[in-house]
Amino acid sequence: MILDLHTHSIKSDDGRAKVENYCKWIRKKEIPLDGFVLTEHRQYDSESDYRALEDEYNLLILKASEVETDYGHVLVFGVNEDLLHSFDFANIRLPIQTVLNASKENGAFAAPCHPGRKRVGLFSHYARSGPIADVHTVEVFNGGSIPGEDQLSVEQAAIYGYRGFGGSDSHVVSRIGYCATKFERDTITTVEDLVEELQSGSFSPISLKPEPKNTSIET
Amino acid sequence: MKVLSYDDVELGDDLPDESPDVSMSKVTAFCTAAKHVFERFVDHEAARKEGFPAAIVPGIMSQSLLLAMIHRWAPGCTVRKIDTVFRGSLLVDSNVTMSGAVTDTDDEARTAEVDLVITAEDGRTGVIGTAVVEFKD
Amino acid sequence: MAESSGSVNIAEVRAEWIGVEFDWAEFIIDKDAMIQWASACGETDERFIDPSHSDFQAHPSFTTHCMSGRLFPKNFPQIGGGFGIDGGKTVTAHLPIRAGSKLTAVTTIADIFDKTGRSGTMVFIVQRMEFKDETGALVSTVDWKMIKKA
Numbered sequence: 107m108i109l110d111l112h113t114h115s116i117k118s119d120d121g122r123a124k125v126e127n128y129c130k131w132i133r134k135k136e137i138p139l140d141g142f143v144l145t146e147h148r149q150y151d152s153e154s155d156y157r158a159l160e161d162e163y164n165l166l167i168l169k170a171s172e173v174e175t176d177y178g179h180v181l182v183f184g185v186n187e188d189l190l191h192s193f194d195f196a197n198i199r200l201p202i203q204t205v206l207n208a209s210k211e212n213g214a215f216a217a218p219c220h221p222g223r224k225r226v227g228l229f230s231h232y233a234r235s236g237p238i239a240d241v242h243t244v245e246v247f248n249g250g251s252i253p254g255e256d257q258l259s260v261e262q263a264a265i266y267g268y269r270g271f272g273g274s275d276s277h278v279v280s281r282i283g284y285c286a287t288k289f290e291r292d293t294i295t296t297v298e299d300l301v302e303e304l305q306s307g308s309f310s311p312i313s314l315k316p317e318p319k320n321t322s323i324e325t
Numbered sequence: 326m327k328v329l330s331y332d333d334v335e336l337g338d339d340l341p342d343e344s345p346d347v348s349m350s351k352v353t354a355f356c357t358a359a360k361h362v363f364e365r366f367v368d369h370e371a372a373r374k375e376g377f378p379a380a381i382v383p384g385i386m387s388q389s390l391l392l393a394m395i396h397r398w399a400p401g402c403t404v405r406k407i408d409t410v411f412r413g414s415l416l417v418d419s420n421v422t423m424s425g426a427v428t429d430t431d432d433e434a435r436t437a438e439v440d441l442v443i444t445a446e447d448g449r450t451g452v453i454g455t456a457v458v459e460f461k462d
Numbered sequence: 463m464a465e466s467s468g469s470v471n472i473a474e475v476r477a478e479w480i481g482v483e484f485d486w487a488e489f490i491i492d493k494d495a496m497i498q499w500a501s502a503c504g505e506t507d508e509r510f511i512d513p514s515h516s517d518f519q520a521h522p523s524f525t526t527h528c529m530s531g532r533l534f535p536k537n538f539p540q541i542g543g544g545f546g547i548d549g550g551k552t553v554t555a556h557l558p559i560r561a562g563s564k565l566t567a568v569t570t571i572a573d574i575f576d577k578t579g580r581s582g583t584m585v586f587i588v589q590r591m592e593f594k595d596e597t598g599a600l601v602s603t604v605d606w607k608m609i610k611k612a
Contacts, residue, residue: 119575119586120410120550122455127429127438134337147577174578198578224580252413252449277410278453279428280440322342322422325393325504345504358495358502359527384548389503389523396507404522408552410607413580454550 107294108312109166110142110286112181112219112245112273117154118147123279125156129163137283137314141166143183143300145219145273148173148196150185168297171195172219177202177231177238181245181273184214184301206240215304219245219273222258229262237266243304246270247311249284250277271304272311284315329399331435331460340398340425340439345390347382352417355386366417380417387415387452391441394423395458402458405436409454419446428455435460470541470612472585476574484535485569489528489593493561496520499527519558525593525602526551528567533608534587535571541585542610549586549607557601565593565601572605576612583612 113128114121125144132139142165144151149171156167170183173195180202182189192208193200202218209216221228221244228244246259247270263270272285290308294300303309349367356362364371365381372380388409395404415421422444429438436459443452493513500510500521510521533545559565573588586607593602 119577122408122410122440122453124429130336131428179578198576198583225582226578226580250450253447278440278442278455280426280442322344322424324344325346325390325397351502351504355502358498361527385523385526385551386503388526388551388553389499389505389521392522393503393505393507396505396510400507401509404555406552406554407522408550410550411548 107140107289107292108138108286109289109294109300110139110274110276110283111183111271112145112172112248112275113142113282114146114275114277115144117144117149117151118277121146121277123276123282125154125167126159127279128282129159129165131279131282132165133163139165139283139286141168142282143168143170143273145170145172145181148198150190150195166294168300170297173200173205174198174226175200175202175205177218177235178221178223178226178228179219180205180216181219182209182214182216183304184209184297186212186214188212189214202238203240206238210240213301215301217241217243217245217271217304220248220251220255220259220275221245221262222251222255227255227259229258232262241266241268243269243271243307245273247272247285247313249274249281249315269307269309270311271309272313285311285313288312331437334427334430334437334460336427336430338427340394343394343397343423344420345423347415347417347419347421349380349417352380352382352386355389356383359383359385361385369417377414378416382415382417382421384409384411384452387411387443388454391423391425391443391452391454391456394425395439395456398425399458399460401461405457405459407454407456409441409452411452413445413449413451415443415445415451421445421451470539470585472574472576475539475541479535479538479571480573481570482535483568483570485530485532487528487530487567489565489567491520491524491559491561491563491565496524496561499524513561517558519560522555523553524559525591525604526553526606528565528591528593530567530569532569541587542612546587546608546610549609551607552605554603556603557595557599559595559601563595565595567591567593581611585610585612
């Protein structure tokens, strides 16, 4: 089962993609995704219900969050009411330890994203402040990375023995699925299933970026 | 020139990629037209002193170049809305690539939504955006 | 929304300033300026560069450079340093803008928020300019995201 674990919709301040348009795009372009996870910035979208879209397009659509910590951005899967009351998702200076501890205590799964990125990536903080003991999984393929960032993520993850997953970090429709995660299990249907699989470590990151076109017109 | 009609447009269509001219002379001409002549746009050395790798293309120029690309793709269309996020610097005198793709269509309004991206020479995404394009009847 | 960004409490700034109108300006839309703008944008559509075209009008992005010079409301708190950089623009073209039109623009603080990115901690200040013509019809809306380092 292949899921894009990192996407943004118009619910995020810089997201420009409608969720239904993601679904249409995946089907039209025959992108081999079985679903995607909406990881809106600094919030958890408790309101939106995408079950009708899931049925219409035969895709799994889950909700999570991307929060901002003193060690960079972190994806939190399996957000629930208890976790929402554990820390302020909108705070851009969350201590990473708070996020990791609260997620673990409340049955969620927290993992730093784009760890090779300057300032908002985990490893840029490791160089200055040392490693965090409770990190075990990071996003090693990120569709929004600039050249060199994913390479750094992969290298550093190997050094620290972290498992790696992938996500497109798409903010516009046409970038969904640039990176994704292949799970060994075929039947992830709920966010609880997803958390279980992330905890099991039975997954690998994949890149589905299209080849660049070489047909641009000079104007 | 064949005028693209709404009926020719399908979700998933790509707009032809373009490599706009962002040379110093073109950017300076834009800044003059915009009455927006700041050193970071028209002087490489001054831009470096501000911490940029070189002079940068103004955001509103990037957006305007994308609009011109849409007008070439669908002559006679009306761009009802364009929304661009300037995510990273595009450097003056570099090679940048503009691309677009149709991500939705509305038969009733005869509009198409398009994704827009400008990619810098080193592969970074400089600008992302969307536009709503209305076609003539 | 985070409680503070540097020495400025963003939640308080939001509560006080969102929705505040702070600038009113008039612009006469000059034919030559319209052509100069469209040409500098690499525009090739004759509607925007040929004044003899039956549908000659301003390029949709023309209003993005119509500024009066006032960046913030009087007494707006100092957030970060420097002029700030342009984080993005949204233009909604409601009606064509014709040569010779006199437009009136009202500027409002539309949103304020902070976030972290490759460049560090930043505060986004969104300003909305609404342009109306002589008849009072809304012709263009421009949302400008100004980024300031926190």
